[in-house]
Amino acid sequence: MFEQFYGLNGPPFQLTPDQRFFYGSSQHSRAIAHLTFGLSQAEGFIVVTGEVGAGKTTLIERLLTQLDRRAYVVTRINTTQLSADDLFRLTMAGFGIEPEGQSKAAMLLRFEDVLRDQRAAGRRCLLVVDEAQNLPIPAIEELRMLSNITEGGRASLQTILLGQPQFRKILASPDLDQLRQRVLASYHLGPITSDETRDYIRHRLATAGWVDRPHWQDDAFVAVYTATGGIPRRINRLCARVLLLGALESTNEITAEMVRTTASELDDDLEAGAPPPGAILPAGAAAPSAAGGNGALRGAASLLNGHDADLAPRIAALEERASRQERMLQRIISLASGDQP
Numbered sequence: 001m002f003e004q005f006y007g008l009n010g011p012p013f014q015l016t017p018d019q020r021f022f023y024g025s026s027q028h029s030r031a032i033a034h035l036t037f038g039l040s041q042a043e044g045f046i047v048v049t050g051e052v053g054a055g056k057t058t059l060i061e062r063l064l065t066q067l068d069r070r071a072y073v074v075t076r077i078n079t080t081q082l083s084a085d086d087l088f089r090l091t092m093a094g095f096g097i098e099p100e101g102q103s104k105a106a107m108l109l110r111f112e113d114v115l116r117d118q119r120a121a122g123r124r125c126l127l128v129v130d131e132a133q134n135l136p137i138p139a140i141e142e143l144r145m146l147s148n149i150t151e152g153g154r155a156s157l158q159t160i161l162l163g164q165p166q167f168r169k170i171l172a173s174p175d176l177d178q179l180r181q182r183v184l185a186s187y188h189l190g191p192i193t194s195d196e197t198r199d200y201i202r203h204r205l206a207t208a209g210w211v212d213r214p215h216w217q218d219d220a221f222v223a224v225y226t227a228t229g230g231i232p233r234r235i236n237r238l239c240a241r242v243l244l245l246g247a248l249e250s251t252n253e254i255t256a257e258m259v260r261t262t263a264s265e266l267d268d269d270l271e272a273g274a275p276p277p278g279a280i281l282p283a284g285a286a287a288p289s290a291a292g293g294n295g296a297l298r299g300a301a302s303l304l305n306g307h308d309a310d311l312a313p314r315i316a317a318l319e320e321r322a323s324r325q326e327r328m329l330q331r332i333i334s335l336a337s338g339d340q341p
Contacts, residue, residue, distance in 0.1 A: 002240075002247035003208070012208035013236040013243070019061035021207050023200045023232075025192040028059060035063050035160070038185030042124060043155035044147065045182050047132075047171065049163050050189030053233025056162045059189070060128060073118050073125050080131040084138040091127060091146065112149055115156035125157050132163035137175050144179040191230030197221060200232065201239060214246050216254045223259035238263055 003011060012021070022028070031048055038046035050056045064074060075094030082090065089099040092107045095114050099107060118125055129135070129143070149156045161167070165188070171180055192200060198221035202210075224242075228234035241262045246254055 002243040005247035005250075006213055006243065007209065007211075008205075009209040011240070012204040012210065013240040015233060015236055017055075017058040017061055019058060019065055021204050022058055022062040023192075023196075023203045025196045025200065027190050027192060028055060031059055031187045031189050032063060034185045034187040035059070038160075039067075039126075039158070041184045043158060043182075044184040045143075045179065046158070046160045047163070047167075047183055047186040048160070048189060049165055049167050049187075051191070051231055052164060053231045054189045054191065055232045056189060057130060058232075060130075060160070060162065071123055073123050074128065075126070076128045076130070078130045080129060080134040080139075082135070082139060084136070084142040087135065087139040088142050088146075091143075094127070095125065111146075112156075115149060116151055119151055119154075119156060127157060127159045128162070129159065130162045132161040133167035133170060135170075137170070137173060140170070140176060140179060144176075144182065147182060192232065193230060194222060194225040197225040197228070197230055197235060200235060204236075204239075214243070214252045214254050217256060219256040220254045220259050223256040223263075227259065227263035238266065241266060 003009075024032070035046055035048065038044075048056055048059065060076075067074075073095070075091065077087070077090055077094065079090075080087075085104075088104065089107075092099050092111060095111065097107055097110050097114065102110075115125055127143075127146075132140070143159055143161075146157055147155065147159060163170075168188070170176070171183075198218075201216065201221060201224065220242075224235060224238055228238055238259070242254060242259055245258055245262055246252075
């Protein structure tokens, strides 16, 4: 919706990882350097951890675009709440070995053949495992056992493990001592800085065709950083909603107040479990009417009214928010029906 209003060629703040929008912050640039160093060793494990939404998957997407795909065979595993046997079979399938009806011994023999053939063809085999914090220790040990396969004194398989911060505690387990000894590079991806948050927003907007419409005031960037802590996915979520608000209000100026108001409403939505304005409802769900969609907010204000003078500011805020969301919903319905904002 706001893409058309602001003349953008696509959504600049989508939550799905897309390496086209990769921004090389100091944190992400160091992480890439660690990954590159680890790959240059051609063996063992590379570990990257980070908070939810820190950009680990986008980081890997970026790395893979930089690799000479003629020199690598890459298998990625994204679903990791798996037993050791399921992880083993998924890995085999990723490298083209049909696991159905085969014993583990037969698959291992075939896997060794695949690794040998790829090395003979000048290609290296790389396994990328995301959400590694969900793996049980026996599954992680299964990965270590696969790393034991060598040919001519050289490792045949290299593995990148991506996980949330708690994965570092899992790796510290005494049961994983042998695997830790094979970690050649490790990096924890932290949040970006306030200045980088501004540059990150501008970079993603420019990638989507932004030409300073809407114009972002300097303190609006600071407000985004304050509300998100510099976590890229949180930034994306907030900025998308801010742009939606800007389009619905037909404004070409993004202010700090707009950011703070939107951040507060997002927090309230999460706490209440309510869908955000403009959310697509599941099939069969009833959409709220423009007049009644905020009845709960107005009802709360009505019940509070007159009971305590100290509640007056809270009542006013509830009523203002209800009125604001009704206006937004009216505009969304109008745009959805093809009317001009």
